Amino acid sequence: MKSVPSSAAAARFNSAWSDLAGLGRDHRRGGYSRHVFDDADMQMREWFTAQAQRRGLESEVDRNGNIWAWWGRPGPGAVVTGSHFDSVPGGGAFDGPLGIVSALLAIDEMRVRGVQPGKPVALVCFAEEEGGRFGLPCLGSRLMTGVVEPEHVRRLHDPDGISYADAARRVGFDAAAIGPDPERLAMIGAFIELHVEQGRLLHAADPNAAIGIGSQIVAHGRWRMTLTGEGNHAGTTRPVDRHDPMIPAAAAVLAARRALGRHDGAVATIGRLQPIPGGTNVIASSVDVWMDVRFEGAAQTAALVDEIVAAVREEAEMEGCSLVVHRESLSDAVMFDPALTMEMAASLDAPVIPTGAGHDAGVLADHAPSSMLFVRNPTGVSHAPGEHAETSDCLRGIEALADALTGLAR
Numbered sequence: 001m002k003s004v005p006s007s008a009a010a011a012r013f014n015s016a017w018s019d020l021a022g023l024g025r026d027h028r029r030g031g032y033s034r035h036v037f038d039d040a041d042m043q044m045r046e047w048f049t050a051q052a053q054r055r056g057l058e059s060e061v062d063r064n065g066n067i068w069a070w071w072g073r074p075g076p077g078a079v080v081t082g083s084h085f086d087s088v089p090g091g092g093a094f095d096g097p098l099g100i101v102s103a104l105l106a107i108d109e110m111r112v113r114g115v116q117p118g119k120p121v122a123l124v125c126f127a128e129e130e131g132g133r134f135g136l137p138c139l140g141s142r143l144m145t146g147v148v149e150p151e152h153v154r155r156l157h158d159p160d161g162i163s164y165a166d167a168a169r170r171v172g173f174d175a176a177a178i179g180p181d182p183e184r185l186a187m188i189g190a191f192i193e194l195h196v197e198q199g200r201l202l203h204a205a206d207p208n209a210a211i212g213i214g215s216q217i218v219a220h221g222r223w224r225m226t227l228t229g230e231g232n233h234a235g236t237t238r239p240v241d242r243h244d245p246m247i248p249a250a251a252a253v254l255a256a257r258r259a260l261g262r263h264d265g266a267v268a269t270i271g272r273l274q275p276i277p278g279g280t281n282v283i284a285s286s287v288d289v290w291m292d293v294r295f296e297g298a299a300q301t302a303a304l305v306d307e308i309v310a311a312v313r314e315e316a317e318m319e320g321c322s323l324v325v326h327r328e329s330l331s332d333a334v335m336f337d338p339a340l341t342m343e344m345a346a347s348l349d350a351p352v353i354p355t356g357a358g359h360d361a362g363v364l365a366d367h368a369p370s371s372m373l374f375v376r377n378p379t380g381v382s383h384a385p386g387e388h389a390e391t392s393d394c395l396r397g398i399e400a401l402a403d404a405l406t407g408l409a410r
């Protein structure tokens with residue numbers, strides 16, 4: 001069903017968007033910093049719960065801190081849509097919240113159309129998708145599906161040294177109960193996540209397309225390299241006496257970029273680095289370097305990391321530094337449900353595109369038929385304040401989501 005979005009739909013979108021616009025702004029980095037259990041996250045959760053209540057949807061927080069709102073009685077075969085509230089540090093406005101706002105507005109659209117779903121429809125807000133606070137992406141969905149150990153998660157620390165368990169306790173959430181939730185998982189009959197596109201593949205597929213359908217997520221992992229040398233005086237330490245871990249850290253940055261030239265389709269990024277103690281007139285005693293790598297499959301990704309690490313190790317040895325490599329996460333490529341993807345692409349007349357970004361839909365794909373709807377992002381910029389989507393494209397996304405949910409819930 002294709003129609004011109006009504007001005008009422010536009011007004012609903014603008015109202016929801018302006019509600020969220022002031023929450024979690026990062027005045028230092030620009031954009032937004034919203035992380036699980038922080039003030040912005042809690043305000044957004046409250047907002048969602050109130051919005052669900054206004055629509056007569058029963059909402060609940062599951063054992064892993066994800067919020068669910070139900071249209072109809074919770075039960076098996078549920079048609080589920082949603083996304084996440086949290087952002088990367090200094091992230092854009094759309095990554096995550098667009099999927100949640102669209103989920104609410106798709107319900108409104110279905111009601112305007114007089115749709116009576118034959119199956120339960122659920123909206124979900126997943127906790128900590130970006131891993132911006134505790135370093136583990138898709139935390140809420142991974143806990144639910146049991147692919148991470150609850151005890152490991154309880155002990156994760158944020159950059160201020162606060163553990164997940166303590167952060168949860170501070171906002172009145174009991175981390176003792178986190179872990180696999182097979183009953184809830186079994187209720188999901190299908191999952192669709194609407195998301196802003198995070199690149200320009202949609203434009204490449206069809207410059208006129210406002211929306212696209214996700215086919216797969218490439219493999220993705222995060223590694224931390226700890227380089228340890230000898231802290232010393234920047235002014236008095238002769239070159240021959242230095243064991244400066246910043247030297248192999250620099251080699252890591254260059255090795256990551258150079259490896260990409262040898263592997264078409266691979267990306268490796270060092271976007272975070274922390275020298276200890278971090279003084280201008282101090283040779284660092286150690287440096288932590290975090291690396292994000294995405295490539296075809298898990299094996300290819302790990303092999304690419306080995307290549308980069310070999311170059312770093314060589315430089316570390318020459319500098320008299322040690323290197324410890326810790327894998328924080330590695331997820332294999334995920335194919336979205338082919339039948340669901342094909343059906344959505346045909347009925348919505350939208351191109352099918354892969355993505356290099358991780359999503360909760362990728363975690364759920366192993367357990368329930370899952371797919372994604374992407375909304376055009378004119379510049380392709382994401383995980384940065386410049387991320388953008390035009391309101392008319394967002395409205396098209398909401399209509400498409402309503403179409404897809406209606407078809408699935410029949």
Ligand SMILES: [Zn+2]
Nearest residue numbers: 095096129195
């Ligand atoms: Zn996202």
